[in-house]
Amino acid sequence: MNNHKIWRLSAVAVALLISGNSYADQTLHFAQQPHNTGDHTVIAAPEVNNFSLADLTANAEGQAVDATNAGALSLRVEPTQGDAQANGVLVTSGTFTNQAQGSITVSASSQDQHAVASGLQATDAYWSTLRNQGSIRATSNSLHGSAEVYGIQAGLAFSDAAGDHYGDHMMLSNEGVMQVSATAEQDAFASGIYTNAGNGVVNNGRLDVSAHASAGDARATGLHTLSANPGVDPDPWNPANPTHLMSNNGSLSVTASGNNATASAISTEGEGVYIYNNGTLIVDAFSESAQGGASAYGIHVLNGSATINSSGRILATATGGSQQQAYEVMADGSVVNIERYTLALGNETPWAVSNGGSIVLGNGTQGADLVLMAGQASEGFAYGKEYSLDNLAYDTTSGQQSTVGGSIAGLYGITPDIKVIHSGSSSSSLGSAALVYAPDVSHAGVSALAQRSSMEQASNIISSQLHSQLVSNAGCNQKLESADSCVFITPYAGEYRRDPVTSGYSGQRYGVLLGQNQHFGDFQLGWHGGYESASTDFNGTSVGRKEEINTLMLGVQGGMKLSESLFIAATSTWFSSDTDYSDSNTYYGVGSQSGSYDSSGLYTDVSVGNSWQLNRNYAMTPMVGLTHIWQQRDGYTVSSNNKNYDLIDTRYSSYSDHAVALHAGVRLDGRYPLTNETLLKPFFNVGFQQMLYGDEITIDQSIPNSPVVGVSTKDKTTQGTFDLGMALVSDNGVSASLQLSGMVNSDRQDFTGWANLGWAF
DSSP: OOOOOEEEEEEHHHHHHHOTTTTTGGSEEETTTTEEEEEEEEEEOOOEEEEEEEEEEEOOHHHHHHEEEEEEEEEOOOOSSSOOEEEEEESSEEEEOOOOEEEEEEEEEESOOOOOEEEEEESSOOOEEEEEESEEEEEEESSSOOOEEEEEEOOOOOSSSSTTTTOOOOOEEEEEEEEEEEEEEESSEEEEEEEEETSOOOOOOSEEEEEEEEESEEEEEEEEEEOOOOOOOOOOSSSOBBBBBEEEEEEEEEEEEEEEEEEEEEEESSSEEEEEEOOOEEEEEEEEEETOOOEEEEEEEEEEEEEEEOOSEEEEEEEEESSSEEEEEEESSSSEEEEEEEESSSSOOEEETHHHHEEEESSSSSEEEEEEEEEGGGGGGGGTTTTEEEESSEEETTEEOOOOOOOEEEEESSSSSSEEEEEETTBBBOEEEEEOOOOOOOOHHHHHHHHHHHHHHHHHHHHHHHHHHHTTTTTTTTTTTTTEEEEEEEEEEEEEEOOOEEEEEEEEEEEEEEEEEEEEEEEEEEEEEEEEEEEEEETTTTTTEEEEEEEEEEEEEEEEESSSSEEEEEEEEEEEEEEEEEEOTTTTTOEEEEEEEEOOOOOOEEEEEOEEOOOSSSEEEEEEEEEEEEEOOOOOEEESSSGGGGGGEEOOOOOOEEEEEEEEEEEEEEEESSSSSSEEEEEEEEEEEEEEOOOOEEEEEEOTOOOEEEEEEEEEEEEEEEEEEEEEEEESSEEEEEEEEEEOSSSEEEEEEEEHHHHHH
């Protein structure tokens, strides 16, 4: 529907409801209109206690319907007395998707009784899918009573018969934004997705859940499953309709506050549940009573069993009251197997057991993989300090440390720069682990090599043009010897790469140079400037990292004929760059990283050449020279785009250093008159460059609480060079050329092609 309808229910609607007339015309029926794109708003009259905004049933032929919503659905139920119940979309058959453009807002408010609201609710459905890709906001409020609320609720009214599968094999997922909150004077309960373990529950978006009770108890869960239907076997990897799966790849935040407050990001009472977390779980519980308690659990397994694979971040805090419990994992009367887990080291105990529960590393045949990261210094973490892996769990029932069973298959640092030292393990002990910051490769150093390569190639364009004029001994234009001034513009493009021995790169550059030369007899002087845009993709141990570089250039060039055949030439170019850095690696749930920095440099080259005329068409010119390179890079920080991983942000110190290189080669220039007015000039230059100083770049780097480490990046000292092209010169002052140059060694290759257009006058 494309028009916006607002309905206010009256006593007539209540009468129709009692008579079974399917909520009259105010309810949107997706079986009749499967794809809604319009807005539909219902504000219930004060005497209405219970209303469903939309429903999805089988169609008139009894067939299941696949329905979608791309419009705005809104419902508010606020009776003057009694309970309040508001249902967004009630599904009894088929599949429902709230698309990215769609929104569902549901609110239930009671004055003194119970209020309950749900965004999506499935009853009697099975082998179905309820998916939110857009926005769902469900709120429940009771001024003097109790409140409960669900973002998605499904599969609760099932039969105990083993062959009756109503309410199971459903995929319930949030891929958009879902906000769920309950507020009451008495007890309050809120759950993001609430169902039985015979279904698959997935959060790939943002899910915020909160429960607040001003004078009662509050309980909030993000993903919550009860026991499964009898006879439903675990099938967590069924791509369409999984069972016994609870998965979080997004952001899940759960808060609870009340006299007694309990908050759990992922909670299950099922058997054989597979729990996967590659996102972030943030859990906070606050007791507002001095005699109350606060309990916060990232993953809570109650009287069941589960296998956990968590590469993401789990943050749990509990404050207020007389008792606080905050644990990443709680095995309450349950058996929990850890398959993989990202663990922050420190003095805090991350896991807990109670009522005879146990936590086991691995599944009996294979141990667990533990990914270790730094904890907060305020919580006792220090690099190089050993932490016992036998003290990972606490028994809240007995009030003492609990032994974690199983074994460790592998220990890993959360990034390649963080290494794990494991010691003291035996058949009866998991041993201890310490973290050290020991990067093998400096990304900043590799980046500085790539930048140096770009400086060389841009400067070579200017040097090549200058050498051509000095070899020809004819000023700006060999066909217009009276011209003593010339201007030029040179667009260019290049490709560069470094083989990934440890860390390499590949990239492309595009730029333009322009300038002018002025001749004063045997002496010439000029200026040049330009702009370059480059994109570098790093590989090897730096794979996934990328830099976008924008560079401004300004410089001078000049030369002098010392004799008929001997000349000296010099160029000096200032470079100023700003760089945007990104790292798409997620590592173990870290997420992407980014940073930016400024850099500058000065590239100066002085060459001497002597030309011999071989015949009327060719001249050969041996050349030798020195190159000086100065590079300066500001200090910068590469920060995680997920603030919960700021303890791995890398700080690169500022860098300033010099390099000196010797280069030598031989140049062959041709001269072929095409007509009386035009001249064709091919040339070829081959040589080598030998680094005398500066082939190793060392940059200091660190992460929070770590020592500063100097990491060196070494380049090959010798590389081959070449330069070839062809120019067309006209006596009207116009000249044009196409050229290709390159520098090559066993690790690094750089090639640049350009077109030059000049005008002499």
